[in-house]
Amino acid sequence: MIRLERRPAPSRAWAWATPLLAVLATMVAGGLLFAFLGKDPLLVIRTIFWDPILGEFAFYYRGQLLVKAGPLILIAIGLSLGFRAGVWNIGAEGQYIMGAICGAAVGLAFYPLDARWLIFPMMVLAGGLGGCLWAMIPGILRTRFNTNEILVSLLLVYVAEQILAWMALGPLRSPDGAGFPGSRNLRHYDAAANHELIAGSGMHWGVVAAFIAVILGHVLLSRHILGFNIRLAGASPRAARFAGVNPGFLVLTCLGVSGALAGFAGFFEVAGPAGQINIDFNVGYGFTAIIVAFLGRLHPVGILLAGFLMALTYIGGEAAQATLGVPAAAIQAFQGMLLFFLLALDVTTNYRVRIDVRARA
Amino acid sequence: MRRDPGSDGAERVSTPLLEVQGLRKAYPGVVANDDVSFSARRGEVHALLGENGAGKSTLVKTVYGLLRPDDGRMKLDGQVYAPGSPHDARQAGVAMVFQHFSLFEALDVAENVALGMEVPPPMRELATRIRDVSETYGLPLDPNRVVGTLSAGERQRVEIIRCLLQEPQVLIMDEPTSVLTPQEVAILFETLKRLRTEGKLILYISHKLEEIRALCDWATILRHGKVTGSCDPRQKSARELAETMVGSELALPAARTQDPGKVALSIAGLTAVSGAAFGTELKDIFLEVRRGEILGIGGVAGNGQDELLAVLSGESRSAPDSILLGDLPIGSFGPNERRALGVLAAPEERLGHATAPDMNLIENAALSGRRRMRMVSRGFVNWGKARAHAEHVIEQFDVRVPGAGSVARSLSGGNLQKFVIGREILQQPDVLVVNQPTWGLDAAAAAAIRQSLLDLASQGAAVIVISQDLDELMEISTRFSALNEGRLSKPRDTAELTLEEIGLMLGGAHDLEIGQGSSRPDRAAEPGETVP
Structure with a gap:
């Protein structure tokens, strides 16, 4: 008989070992999945995890790594604050879209004025504000009417997608685009473009922002009273109230900050790698960031590492699609498995697995 | 050979029904039972x-x-x-x-x-x-x-x-x-x-x-x-x-202090609906506690104890002038504003209310001590001060733990309670409210906690002790009041009361009230209805 026995204190070793084990378990289960699809499992796994870093075409993929990891980390840091406090923002994808729309709209409004010192910072602020306000909708609804922020934030993603499509086809459509959907390409507008800072590295202002977020997130959680209140509210809501923490304030703060960071990520993406507001602008960073946040143990440094790992599965997954013909859905399933195994293995942090050999009387 | 389970067993003639021999049970870090033997008839x-x-x-x-x-074995009826x-x-x-x-x-x-x-x-x-x-x-x-x-x-x-x-x-x-x-x-x-x-x-x-x-x-x-x-x-x-x-001499509480001072905190006509499901509504509470005295509030749990503590700690807000600290209305103040003014509290539930179970004692020291111990400056927590406070509590209150880095839920009930009480007392409160301070504690720990409450009162603080343990209240409180179904009785000097009288005030009143019709109807609870 297998029993679970509660540990007297959570195991630190297991807390950090489970992400690694989850990656291994995902490789095994994913390998089986690919084998059933008639692909060589070892080859697929190697294409996903090895080739982008050390393979023949790694010089191309390496730059992509920062491009993909940047938004994932930036969003995940924001989400992790809420998740620690028990505030479940599932709609980062929507906040990401709204940040991109607001940031891009400000930039396009100034076109073709050449004043980067004014326009770019304004766009950054507009991006953050757009994401923040979008996240405040579930926040205010929860604090005022006690609605469930999981549902509201998730459903607002689909609203944001509709707004995105409308913007791409209507108000923000490029006047010089010959009627095609999509805004002007911001990369061709120097005052608003989020260019690579070092050519070929993939490093842009969004990646810088992600690194800053990691540092600030770490300082906030370990040193600041707000970070302490966040952890306290998540660990024990009643103790938090005893400590004088205002739950409503915390809900709004967590949603506001995570929305703003998602908004920043959206703006840096639209002004950089994506270049324009278009119907297919969002590719699921907001959802994948949830996996990143948990894979990184809701810890800023963990999230940094997890962000790179997930970026790798994105890039490697695309490579596997391109070179081996693995379906895109299989790659998404593969990423989902990672979260599944992580949550399942998380039990070991707080519980010890005991196997009784004794036969039942 | 194992030690004979009952060394005096020879006097007890009949054969044992239950025999326990050399029982051993170890948990990580502690041997809970070590070679335990006894027999019972x-x-x-x-x-x-x-x-x-x-x-x-x-x-x-x-x-x-x-x-x-x-390890070890047991016999039942041979x-x-x-x-x-x-x-x-x-x-x-x-x-x-x-x-x-x-x-x-x-x-x-x-x-x-x-x-x-x-x-x-x-x-x-x-x-x-x-x-x-x-x-x-x-x-x-x-x-x-x-x-x-x-x-x-x-x-x-x-x-x-x-x-x-x-x-x-x-x-x-x-x-x-x-x-x-x-x-x-x-x-x-x-x-x-x-x-x-x-x-x-x-x-x-x-x-x-x-x-x-x-x-x-x-x-x-x-x-x-x-x-x-x-x-x-x-x-x-x-x-x-x-x-x-x-295994050591018991420290019995010293004599209580005389001559209570000025009224430190008072509640006048407070009525509060409980936030919790199945909670008890506080009805028209009048209360006064003076400097240097311990006001004992007796009553069986679930009669409004948690609600009264929340109202006093600031977790439940009320009309500003329903609670007065001296002349200052504090009813609308939150827990930290009250702490700054010297009103501290220790709730009954040690894990999950007084402390966060998965946080360590340093973090749990910052939980209630942040304001009064000046652990926060410009928004940043001074963890050194929090650790110093935690270690001070551990030392002064004999909390047995490997260190301040232990998580709260790894402590035994008695040790955690000593920490919870000590954490508040060492902040030198002017008014301290404690709910069930010695619940489930052994004699030595309970005596130590009672002594510390008496010491605190003798230093001029006003102390409110809410407890189900009547012996405890008789022992330490200057005045006694009973909380029954959300109503607080008029306080009386403890010295004038007998245990039997108090028992009737608390428990006997339950049965007596059935006849009045409204309080304990003998019928099924309907959905959505609050059962007292």
Whole structure:
């Protein structure tokens, strides 16, 4: 008989070992999945995890790594604050879209004025504000009417997608685009473009922002009273109230900050790698960031590492699609498995697995 | 050879019903039971005595089949007894009444009993049997009452009758009197004595030494997981028993201070609806506490204690002038604003309310001490100060932990309570409110906490102690008041009162009030209705 026995204190070793084990378990289960699809499992796994870093075409993929990891980390840091406090923002994808729309709209409004010192910072602020306000909708609804922020934030993603499509086809459509959907390409507008800072590295202002977020997130959680209140509210809501923490304030703060960071990520993406507001602008960073946040143990440094790992599965997954013909859905399933195994293995942090050999009387 | 389990066993002639030999159970970092041996006869009320963490609970859980020992063996009625589960234990004739009841409030007594049975008989037959058992053993209980309307003592009777229906040979009782009024305790003792005359063995765990002296025939004393002695408790004084248990001289609280000073905090006509489901509404509370005095508030749990603490700590806000600190209206202030003014509180629930279970003691020190101990400057927490405060508490209040980095839930109840109380006292409060300060604590820890409360009062602080333990309130409080169904009685000087009078004020009043119609209607709770 297998029993679970509660540990007297959570195991630190297991807390950090489970992400690694989850990656291994995902490789095994994913390998089986690919084998059933008639692909060589070892080859697929190697294409996903090895080739982008050390393979023949790694010089191309390496730059992509920062491009993909940047938004994932930036969003995940924001989400992790809420998740620690028990505030479940599932709609980062929507906040990401709204940040991109607001940031891009400000930039396009100034076109073709050449004043980067004014326009770019304004766009950054507009991006953050757009994401923040979008996240405040579930926040205010929860604090005022006690609605469930999981549902509201998730459903607002689909609203944001509709707004995105409308913007791409209507108000923000490029006047010089010959009627095609999509805004002007911001990369061709120097005052608003989020260019690579070092050519070929993939490093842009969004990646810088992600690194800053990691540092600030770490300082906030370990040193600041707000970070302490966040952890306290998540660990024990009643103790938090005893400590004088205002739950409503915390809900709004967590949603506001995570929305703003998602908004920043959206703006840096639209002004950089994506270049324009278009119907297919969002590719699921907001959802994948949830996996990143948990894979990184809701810890800023963990999230940094997890962000790179997930970026790798994105890039490697695309490579596997391109070179081996693995379906895109299989790659998404593969990423989902990672979260599944992580949550399942998380039990070991707080519980010890005991196997009784004794036969039942 | 193993040590003979009962060194005085020669005097006790009849063959033992339960024999425990060389029992050992280790958890990571602690040996809960180490070579524990004792034997107990039929027709005996056998006390298991010991401080918190002495291993009593581990021992009875092993006997009841909830835990399996690492080493050692047990015999029941001469046969080898090794229960793999509580089911095995019940089959063998061992039953247990837990400290915390597992009853469904919305179901009636008979339904609750039926849920615990493997093959319940038809309800009508079961109701008859419950009535029979309750009459035979002098445990008044109506099988058709809804559990939500029962008092703690009546709920305990449900658990006891549930056990007795299995006709056990051994009945284990874990801290049975901690929730009872003196009258209910008297009824329980009559029942246990009747069971004893029927030849049943009762394993009785309690911290209350006077009780054990009044009831038990034999006592096995545990300390740090080992048996340190066994004796006939009727032949020893409570003090002697306590000293065998603790292994050191007991510090009895010093005399209380005289001449209370000015009114420190007062509540005038406060009515507050509880935030919690199944909570109790506070009704028209008047309260005054003076500097240098301890105001004891007695009452059986669930009569508004949690709500009163929340109103005083600032977790529940009220109209500004409903609570006055001196002349300052503080009713609308939150917990930290009140802490800044010197009003501190220690809630009853140690894990999950007074502390965050998965956080360490440094973080838990910052939980309530952040404001008054100036641990935060410009928004940043000074963890050095938090650690210093935690370590100061650990040292001053003899909290036994590996270090301040231990998480709260790894501490035993007594140690955590010492930490919780110490954390507030060392912040030098002007007004301290504590709820059940010594609940479930051993004699030494309880005495230490009571002493620290008395010291605090003698230094000029106003202390409010909410407690179910009447002996405790009689011992330390200057004035006494009773909380019953959300109403606070007029305080009286403790010196003028007898325990019996207080018991009537608290528990007796329950039964008396049934006749008034409104308070405890004898009917099923409807959905959405609050059951007191």
